[in-house]
């Protein structure tokens with residue numbers, strides 16, 4: 001994995017994440033959006049029905065999801081990958097999202113605005129306060145249902161991390177879209193990428209929801225690159241450490257509440 005990350009700036013790891021944990025995060029997100037428990041087969045329909053009521057896109061923070069997202073992060077798979085790549089004590093970076101990305105046409109027709117879940121081309125090193133940060137950081141991107149170019153999956157530029165920091169603001173970098181690689185993936189897979197990898201996401205041209213989760217891991221003690229959240233005070237844990245997980249989840253929630261809502 002590390003060799004591929006160094007060479008290409010990203011790696012897709014197949015079938016590594018326990019499916020039951022993935023399903024649980026999706027179920028909690030669907031429930032949160034719909035305001036009531038929803039059968040698996042009804043998740044997409046429930047999110048679309050909620051949008052038809054409130055006209056909101058459903059791109060949320062982890063802490064709104066509660067422990068299911070933490071169970072996924074702490075399952076050990078990500079810790080091992082991050083250890084292999086960064087070889088350091090690790091903490092979570094505060095930038096993280098669970099996304100139920102609506103069909104782009106539905107959003108744009110209903111609101112008359114561009115779909116905010118089509119994410120412009122950027123590097124995560126700039127995702128925080130608009131300046132390149134010096135910390136060591138990796139992003140993990142985890143599909144919660146099958147993803148492809150059709151439903152607006154993650155797109156990446158092979159080897160773009162080797163260009164270092166490319167200054168940009170929220171509207172993103174100009175790139176030749178024909179050279180983007182669109183990641184096909186299924187629940188159980190994950191993508192890990194370098195903080196300088198140029199990436200974004202496309203239009204969801206299907207009539208269903210594109211479900212995913214993304215979070216970042218960095219060296220402990222380093223600046224997290226956000227002025228509103230200077231440090232996250234715990235080390236990411238290895239496989240099986242569930243008692244401690246619930247302890248740190250409480251601390252994390254308290255801290256998130258102090259930080260407030262992310263853009």
Ligand SMILES: O=C(O)CCC(=O)C(=O)O
Nearest residue numbers: 119124141200201212214
């Ligand atoms: O999930 C997406 O649509 C974009 C993800 C992204 O840009 C990121 O994880 O940094």
